[in-house]
Amino acid sequence: MFERIFKRAILTACLAVLFFPARADAHLVTTGLGPVYDGIGHFFLSPGDALAALALALLAGMRGTAAGRRALFVLPVAWLAGGLAGLGTTGWTSLPEDIAGAVSFLLLGILVATDIALPAAVVAGLAAALGIAHGFFNGMGMHEAGAGTGVLQLVGVAVTLFVLVALAAALGVAAKPMWARIAVRVAGSWIGASGVLWTGWVLHGLK
């Protein structure tokens, strides 16, 4: 009895709330979702960054848990550091960012596809280089956009990156059966092939 009254009360309250709607600010391009959420959403809107991070995480995972752990911490920290450096730099253009993206696709894709036995330190070095380069251009872009909330956006980016690397590296570590390893290597070859084509696009645009 009490439960029924309680449910009806909740329903009535919900209906009453509907009569007092406030303006919805969601989906506004101008206001965004707030700086941290904009940073979290960055990887969903930037396949160039997301796939590069994914390739590195898969590479680290395939090289074992030690390499995976190093990448998990090095990549977000390097991305954040690069981003902070980029926030203080002006003169952003898309060309260097595209070149960095294409090179990272190509290099990491080929490393995943060939399944070369790299030491964990080399994987950590690659994670640092990738994080600094991509983070730097992210920071420059945020500075150019002039939002003034770049640090918070970078925090959102780094947190998402941590989650992304944790999941993808775990997938790479778990890829023990032959078919799973082949699937990861094929994915790497596709990323590498996309990198070659992207390089061609960049050079095509220079003509």
Added chain:
Amino acid sequence: MKTNDKTKMETDMKTNSTRHSRRFAWLPVALILLALAPAAQAHIIAGEAGGFKSGFHHPWSGLDHICAMVAVGLWGAQLGGRAMWLLPVVFPMVMSFGGFLGLIGVPLPGQEIGIALSALLLGTMVCLEVRPKRLIWPAILVGVFGFYHGHAHGVELPPGQSGLLYSIGFVIATGTLHLCGITIGLLHRWSAGRLTIRLAGGAILACGVYFLWAALQPETKETAPEKAKASAVEPANFWRNV
């Protein structure tokens, strides 16, 4: 007592069934609404959705490309073992290099003939179930033809698209075509399936002969960029390359 239990059970089952069907009554309505959904125009950054779409569409836009890529998958499945995944990895990698050279404007003579030969020779390999002793030879053959296909795509690219998304779509479509070939090639474990695959190879070989005949005809009207523009804009030209 037993009869009562039975009746009660039947009533319960009927009630459950009615409840179950009521619970999912919304499903057909939802599916109909989904089928009627218009294209969402929100949040598209200029050129990007078009870039992925046109990149994904490009390998499907010509029967010559489809034949060659499916034949690679079929041959890989016939050879089995490492070949099953090695050939479909080699083809996109070398194809992207060909696309790269096409994009930066490096010319490749005999491009159409090379593409026609790819369908002809790969179809022959599948039809005759050729098994080279060393895996390097199929890889080289597939790589050479992948280069020709990639170059053709590189010079036919539509202008004003996102390079990255176009590239991703293009590579995914190529890989999907290989997967189609491999999936069909799994029939190889049955004797009737082996015959079916060889017949499919024969069909690809026949297409290759036609492509070669068409490629050897004197060039008449359009230049390559005009061709690309026409095929990118008009859906009616989807199978124009046949």
